[in-house]
Amino acid sequence: MAHVDQKIEGMYEEVLRRNPGETEFHQAVLEVLESLGPVVTKHPKFLERKIIQRICEPERQIIFRVPWMDDKGEVQINRGFRVEFSSALGPYKGGLRFHPSVYLGIIKFLGFEQCFKNSLTGLPIGGGKGGSDFDPKGKSDDEVMRFCQSFMTELYRHIGEHTDVPAGDIGVGGREIGYMFGQYKRITNRYEPGVLTGKGLTWGGSLVRTEATGYGATFFVNEMLKARKDSFDGKTCLVSGSGNVAIYTIEKIHQLGGKCVACSDSNGVIYDEKGLDLDLIKQIKEVERRRISDYVKIHKHAKYIAGGNIWEIPCQVAMPSATQNEINGKDAATLVKNGCIAVGEGANMPTTPEGVKVFLEAKIAYGPGKAANAGGVATSALEMQQNAGRDSWTFEYTEKKLEDIMINIHQNCFETADEYGAPGNYVLGANICGFIKIANAMVAHGLI
Numbered sequence: 081m082a083h084v085d086q087k088i089e090g091m092y093e094e095v096l097r098r099n100p101g102e103t104e105f106h107q108a109v110l111e112v113l114e115s116l117g118p119v120v121t122k123h124p125k126f127l128e129r130k131i132i133q134r135i136c137e138p139e140r141q142i143i144f145r146v147p148w149m150d151d152k153g154e155v156q157i158n159r160g161f162r163v164e165f166s167s168a169l170g171p172y173k174g175g176l177r178f179h180p181s182v183y184l185g186i187i188k189f190l191g192f193e194q195c196f197k198n199s200l201t202g203l204p205i206g207g208g209k210g211g212s213d214f215d216p217k218g219k220s221d222d223e224v225m226r227f228c229q230s231f232m233t234e235l236y237r238h239i240g241e242h243t244d245v246p247a248g249d250i251g252v253g254g255r256e257i258g259y260m261f262g263q264y265k266r267i268t269n270r271y272e273p274g275v276l277t278g279k280g281l282t283w284g285g286s287l288v289r290t291e292a293t294g295y296g297a298t299f300f301v302n303e304m305l306k307a308r309k310d311s312f313d314g315k316t317c318l319v320s321g322s323g324n325v326a327i328y329t330i331e332k333i334h335q336l337g338g339k340c341v342a343c344s345d346s347n348g349v350i351y352d353e354k355g356l357d358l359d360l361i362k363q364i365k366e367v368e369r370r371r372i373s374d375y376v377k378i379h380k381h382a383k384y385i386a387g388g389n390i391w392e393i394p395c396q397v398a399m400p401s402a403t404q405n406e407i408n409g410k411d412a413a414t415l416v417k418n419g420c421i422a423v424g425e426g427a428n429m430p431t432t433p434e435g436v437k438v439f440l441e442a443k444i445a446y447g448p449g450k451a452a453n454a455g456g457v458a459t460s461a462l463e464m465q466q467n468a469g470r471d472s473w474t475f476e477y478t479e480k481k482l483e484d485i486m487i488n489i490h491q492n493c494f495e496t497a498d499e500y501g502a503p504g505n506y507v508l509g510a511n512i513c514g515f516i517k518i519a520n521a522m523v524a525h526g527l528i
C-alpha cells in the first residue's frame with residue numbers, strides 16, 4: 081500500500097475488513113484511493129464529510145434467489161444481484177452481467193467503477209451494477225427467456241426510470257433485455273422504456289447503442305494518439321474477446337485506418353495477418369452464437385491458437401475487450417517490449433495492478449476502462465434522453481454525440497492529470513475527475 085496517502089490508508093483497511101474475500105472489489109477501490117491523496121489535501125471538506133468512506137459503501141445491495149426450470153423439466157436455482165452504489169448524480173445506472181464467475185465481489189467492483197465512469201460522461205447518471213451466476217452458454221432460447229423472466233420477477237420492484245436503470249454487460253445483450261423488458265411491462269402494466277437501456281430499435285432502443293462501447297473506446301484511443309501527434313493509420317492492433325465490445329472496436333479501428341490482426345474467446349486466439357474479416361466474426365458470434373475457432377474453417381490462411389495468449393502477438397495498439405484481469409504484469413511487459421504504444425480498455429479492469437504499473441512506467445498511452453469504455457453507458461444515457469422525449473435520433477447524430485462525449489472525457493482526464501502534476505497519466509486523471517463531481521454533489525446533498 082505504498083502509494084496510498086496516509087490520510088486515506090485507514091479507509092482502505094476498513095474496506096478490506098468490511099468486505100472479506102471480495103478481491104476484485106478491493107482491487108478497484110485501491111486503484112481509486114491511490115489517486116485521491118492530492119484531492120483531499122486540496123479539499124479538506126471531503127475528509128471532514130467522510131466522502132471516501134461513504135462512496136466505498138453501496139447505498140443499497142439486493143441479493144435474491146432466481147429459480148427457473150430448464151428444458152428437461154429440472155428445477156435450477158441461481159443467485160441474482162443488484163448493487164445500487166451511488167445516486168449522487170442521477171438514478172443508479174449500470175449493466176447486468178450473466179456469467180458463472182459472478183459473485184458479490186465482482187458486482188461490487190463493477191458498481192464501484194461505474195460510479196466514476198458515469199460521472200466522467202458528464203451526463204446525469206448515478207452508478208450501479210447487477211447480474212447473476214447464470215451461465216447463458218449452451219442454454220436454449222427458451223431457457224434464457226425463463227431465466228430472464230424469473231430474474232425480473234424480483235428485480236422489477238427495485239428499478240424504474242427515476243430510480244435504477246439496468247442495461248447489458250457480459251452475457252446480457254438485446255435478446256435478454258427484450259425478455260426482461262417484456263416481463264417488467266407485464267408485471268407493472270406500464271410501457272416504461274426508460275427503465276432499461278439497450279432495447280430493440282422498434283421498442284424504444286437507440287441507434288448506436290449496440291456499437292457504442294467499442295466505437296467509444298476506439299474514439300478514446302484515437303484522442304490519446306492525437307495528443308501524441310499520431311493516428312490509427314496503418315497501425316497493427318489486437319482486440320481481445322469477440323463479444324459486443326470487441327466486434328465494434330474492430331469495426332471502428334478498421335474505419336479509422338488501423339488493421340486488427342487478432343481477437344479471441346475463452347478457448348483460444350484467432351490470428352489473421354491480412355486483417356480480421358469482421359463480417360465473418362459477426363456471422364459466427366452474433367448470428368450463430370458459436371465459438372471463434374470456426375473462423376479458420378472459412379479462412380484457411382488464418383491461425384487458430386487453442387489456449388493461446390493474444391498479448392504475445394506484436395502490435396502497436398492493444399484493446400483488451402474481454403474481461404477483468406486479462407492482462408497481467410508479464411503480458412504488459414511483453415506488449416511494451418514488442419512495440420505497443422497505446423492501450424485502450426474496452427473491458428472493465430482488464431489490467432492487473434502490476435500490468436498498470438508497467439504501462440505507466442513505460443509512459444505509453446494507457447486509457448483505463450472507466451474512461452475509455454464510458455461510451456456504452458453514455459449512449460445508454462442518450463437512449464434515456466430519447467425515451468424521455470419520445471424521440472429517436474439518426475445514426476449520424478447519435479454517433480457524433482458519442483464522439484463528442486469521448487473527446488470531452490479524454491480532454492478532462494488529460495487536463496486533470498496535468499493539473500495534479502502527472503501529465504499523461506489517464507488513471508489519475510480519470511479517478512480524480514470522476515471523484516470530484518460525485519464528492520461535490522454529496523457535500524451539497526448533506527449527510528444521507
Ligand code: GLU
Nearest residue numbers: 174175247248249457460
Ligand atoms: N455494462 C456497460 C458498462 O460497463 C454499460 C452499462 C449501461 O449501459 O448502463 O459500462
